[in-house]
Amino acid sequence: MKAHPVPIYAYVLLPLLISCFACPFPPPCQCSFRYPNALCVGLNLTSIPKIFPTPYGGWGVNFLDNRLRHIPANAFQGIKLQTLVLSENVIETVEDQAFSGSENSITDLEIVGNKLTSLPTAFGKLQNLQALSLSKNPLRDFDQEIMKNISKLLTYIDFGSRELRQWPTGLKYLTKLSMLVITNTSFDSLPGDAFSSFKASLQYLEINNTPLKTLHYSSMNKLYHLQELKLNGNTNLTAEAINDSTKPDGLPGLVQVTFQNNGLTTLPDVFQNASQLYSITVLDEPIVSLDDNLFTSNFSSEFQSLTMNNTKLSHVPKCVSKVNSITRLQITNSNISFIGKDDFYGMMNLLTLDLSANPIWNVSDDAFRKNNALKYLHFGNTRLQDIPRSIQNLKSPKYLSLSGCPIVCSCDNLGWIKNWKTRPENFQIDGKCNNVKTDLMDYIKNEIPKCTG
Numbered sequence: 452m453k454a455h456p457v458p459i460y461a462y463v464l465l466p467l468l469i470s471c472f473a474c475p476f477p478p479p480c481q482c483s484f485r486y487p488n489a490l491c492v493g494l495n496l497t498s499i500p501k502i503f504p505t506p507y508g509g510w511g512v513n514f515l516d517n518r519l520r521h522i523p524a525n526a527f528q529g530i531k532l533q534t535l536v537l538s539e540n541v542i543e544t545v546e547d548q549a550f551s552g553s554e555n556s557i558t559d560l561e562i563v564g565n566k567l568t569s570l571p572t573a574f575g576k577l578q579n580l581q582a583l584s585l586s587k588n589p590l591r592d593f594d595q596e597i598m599k600n601i602s603k604l605l606t607y608i609d610f611g612s613r614e615l616r617q618w619p620t621g622l623k624y625l626t627k628l629s630m631l632v633i634t635n636t637s638f639d640s641l642p643g644d645a646f647s648s649f650k651a652s653l654q655y656l657e658i659n660n661t662p663l664k665t666l667h668y669s670s671m672n673k674l675y676h677l678q679e680l681k682l683n684g685n686t687n688l689t690a691e692a693i694n695d696s697t698k699p700d701g702l703p704g705l706v707q708v709t710f711q712n713n714g715l716t717t718l719p720d721v722f723q724n725a726s727q728l729y730s731i732t733v734l735d736e737p738i739v740s741l742d743d744n745l746f747t748s749n750f751s752s753e754f755q756s757l758t759m760n761n762t763k764l765s766h767v768p769k770c771v772s773k774v775n776s777i778t779r780l781q782i783t784n785s786n787i788s789f790i791g792k793d794d795f796y797g798m799m800n801l802l803t804l805d806l807s808a809n810p811i812w813n814v815s816d817d818a819f820r821k822n823n824a825l826k827y828l829h830f831g832n833t834r835l836q837d838i839p840r841s842i843q844n845l846k847s848p849k850y851l852s853l854s855g856c857p858i859v860c861s862c863d864n865l866g867w868i869k870n871w872k873t874r875p876e877n878f879q880i881d882g883k884c885n886n887v888k889t890d891l892m893d894y895i896k897n898e899i900p901k902c903t904g
């Protein structure tokens with residue numbers, strides 16, 4: 452048979468195909484072409500490898516966790532970057548022309564955890580930057596000209612390290628900013644105009660591990676569009692100070708709020724006028740009580756979920772009891788010992804109740820009378836010795852967890868179940884008898900029918 456001559460298009464197309472679909476970085480870097488994307492993560496690289504030019508655009512390139520110290524001029528020549536991750540290296544210097552070729556295409560730059568002491572001029576050339584992650588660099592200030600240059604589209608920034616001793620005034624150019632994350636800074640107060648240039652655009656604010664004693668009211672109370680507020684590890688911030696900072700208008704746009712590990716003994720009243728508020732999360736705060744009026748004036752009719760874990764609450768707060776819209780209530784690892792008859796009286800829509808890991812030993816027989824929607828109850832790791840009789844007040848309970856509870860299985864204690872006429876057939880109870888080696892469900896099925904009376 453006659454050998455087929457190699458068709459002419461192979462000489463033209465093949466190299467083109469190879470250059471289009473070859474990884475621009477040598478192994479062990481890896482590429483995927485769907486986005487397209489190059490991963491050179493955790494390789495101990497001390498310099499950016501030489502790039503095989505590619506005509507493909509819109510690259511995401513990730514050099515997370517290497518040993519890059521210096522980014523030279525033209526380091527990424529030959530590839531059009533969209534996202535560049537240089538986080539967790541030891542970068543001290545970035546040459547002015549470092550991003551040449553990609554200066555108009557980079558939208559996301561992450562350079563968290565490096566050794567930058569000032570913003571490199573190269574950043575100022577990124578005309579279309581939308582997101583900039585700068586946390587964990589010993590930056591002392593932000594160059595005003597650079598901030599001005601990147602302000603056109605920048606909507607996200609995170610920054611902070613102990614070296615930042617004053618509010619970086621360069622932020623005032625970021626008039627489009629919608630998400631701001633501040634971590635590990637050293638200043639203990641914010642200037643009154645800290646957020647003023649982006650007060651109309653800010654939707655997300657997160658402040659972590661700072662010695663802030665107050666959030667300045669003249670900046671906070673103008674944040675009409677703030678949807679999500681997260682405060683974590685700001686141990687010098689008191690509920691009163693947060694309260695004062697957000698007066699008199701409150702934060703009317705709030706949807707979600709998280710407080711964690713700030714040492715709060717009560718919650719600040721930042722919920723007034725927050726008519727769209729959906730959820731509140733409180734973790735590792737020594738909360739002892741909530742103001743009875745916390746959720747009264749103008750409280751959200753959209754409110755669905757309150758999650759509190761590891762607090763010092765010793766009862767279900769009164770202000771919570773009356774929230775009609777709430778569907779999920781969790782107060783776990785706290786100090787609640789007793790459930791009263793009115794603890795959930797206003798919660799007509801409550802579906803899930805989680806009170807696990809509280810020292811609860813008694814639940815009022817009259818609890819849950821108003822909770823027609825309640826189906827899932829978590830009382831695991833409490834001190835309950837019997838199944839709360841008040842579950843008979845529920846319309847259609849589906850699940851009750853009593854796992855880890857010292858339940859005493861006896862006719863005296865559980866015999867009432869025999870007379871519970873409306874017990875739904877598919878109602879599941881999780882847990883074990885503490886006095887006999889039996890699952891609660893098995894005991895109910897096999898032993899309770901034998902009880903007399």
Ligand SMILES: *[C@@H]1O[C@H](CO)[C@@H](O)[C@H](O)[C@H]1NC(C)=O
Binds near residue numbers: 493494495
């Ligand atoms: C990087 O260097 C560290 C310490 O020298 C070593 O333990 C690690 O295995 C190296 N990782 C790679 C991917 O070479």
Ligand SMILES: *[C@@H]1O[C@H](CO)[C@@H](O)[C@H](O)[C@H]1NC(C)=O
Binds near residue numbers: 573575576
């Ligand atoms: C600002 O952007 C212009 C235009 O790209 C550039 O020439 C200039 O060097 C930039 N300045 C700074 C301080 O980044």
Ligand SMILES: *[C@@H]1O[C@H](CO)[C@@H](O)[C@H](O)[C@H]1NC(C)=O
Binds near residue numbers: 586587611612634660
């Ligand atoms: C903040 O500082 C802590 C140590 O105090 C460190 O573990 C953490 O990685 C830092 N986080 C950021 C985002 O700066």
Ligand SMILES: *[C@@H]1O[C@H](CO)[C@@H](O)[C@H](O)[C@H]1NC(C)=O
Binds near residue numbers: 663
């Ligand atoms: C809180 O403030 C005190 C006194 O101003 C200061 O000594 C302490 O370091 C601050 N705490 C934190 C976590 O910054």
Ligand SMILES: *[C@@H]1O[C@H](CO)[C@@H](O)[C@H](O)[C@H]1NC(C)=O
Binds near residue numbers: 692695717718
């Ligand atoms: C917050 O302010 C209101 C009055 O504006 C006050 O009733 C409430 O006690 C304050 N809460 C805290 C925690 O300071």
Ligand SMILES: *[C@@H]1O[C@H](CO)[C@@H](O)[C@H](O)[C@H]1NC(C)=O
Binds near residue numbers: 699700703723724748
């Ligand atoms: C917020 O509520 C207060 C009353 O507590 C009221 O004076 C103020 O006008 C309200 N502000 C907005 C923006 O709704």
Ligand SMILES: *[C@@H]1O[C@H](CO)[C@@H](O)[C@H](O)[C@H]1NC(C)=O
Binds near residue numbers: 723724748749
């Ligand atoms: C409720 O909010 C409206 C505006 O949204 C405000 O005019 C009114 O004063 C607020 N009332 C209370 C009691 O906060």
Ligand SMILES: *[C@@H]1O[C@H](CO)[C@@H](O)[C@H](O)[C@H]1NC(C)=O
Binds near residue numbers: 761784
């Ligand atoms: C709740 O707090 C306890 C510590 O009291 C912790 O062990 C647990 O992981 C926390 N659970 C959640 C979901 O945060």
Ligand SMILES: *[C@@H]1O[C@H](CO)[C@@H](O)[C@H](O)[C@H]1NC(C)=O
Binds near residue numbers: 763765786788
């Ligand atoms: C828990 O609540 C009881 C009262 O019910 C109180 O005596 C005790 O001090 C509280 N414990 C903690 C750690 O707050």
Ligand SMILES: *[C@@H]1O[C@H](CO)[C@@H](O)[C@H](O)[C@H]1NC(C)=O
Binds near residue numbers: 813816
């Ligand atoms: C639980 O509290 C009620 C009062 O609401 C009381 O009548 C009942 O005896 C208590 N149960 C136990 C086991 O102490």
